[in-house]
Amino acid sequence: MEDVWRELRRKLTATWERELYSQREIYLIVKNVSSQAEAEEIAFILKSDLSSVVEAGLIGYREETAEFGLTYRGWPEQFLMRSRCPISGTSTSKRSWKRSAEIKSA
Numbered sequence: 001m002e003d004v005w006r007e008l009r010r011k012l013t014a015t016w017e018r019e020l021y022s023q024r025e026i027y028l029i030v031k032n033v034s035s036q037a038e039a040e041e042i043a044f045i046l047k048s049d050l051s052s053v054v055e056a057g058l059i060g061y062r063e064e065t066a067e068f069g070l071t072y073r074g075w076p077e078q079f080l081m082r083s084r085c086p087i088s089g090t091s092t093s094k095r096s097w098k099r100s101a102e103i104k105s106a
Contacts, residue, residue, distance in 0.1 A: 023054060026076055028068040039066035046070065050082055 028046075033039045039061045046068065047056040055071040072079050 020075070021073055023071055023073050024076065026070040026072050026079060027059070028070055030066045030068065031064065033061065033064055033066045036061040036066075039068075042066065043068055046083070050079070052078070052082065 030039070030042060033042065036058075039058050043056045043058045047053050052073045053070055054073055055069075057069050059067040059069050061067075070079075
């Protein structure tokens with residue numbers, strides 16, 4: 001019985017690790033963005049400052065709302081915790097920014 005449990009535990013752990021670190025497409029909507037240039041800057045910050053973000057691109061900007069497509073290694077919940085949404089921080093131009101955001105997982 002111990003051998004069966006050891007093998008089952010090994011397989012479950014391997015499956016959990018694969019699931020934990022697999023890449024997912026996440027759609028992120030950020031509100032209160034003042035311009036398309038600022039939206040592009042946020043995409044750059046997401047990719048450069050969050051190590052698990054493999055790719056971040058601006059899908060669209062309209063009426064102070066930016067929509068991003070992210071390729072993220074991990075769970076959407078982990079992204080929320082790591083980015084501390086509502087998104088806030090200091091951009092590379094040293095301007096402070098604070099935005100509300102929501103995630104739509106693909």
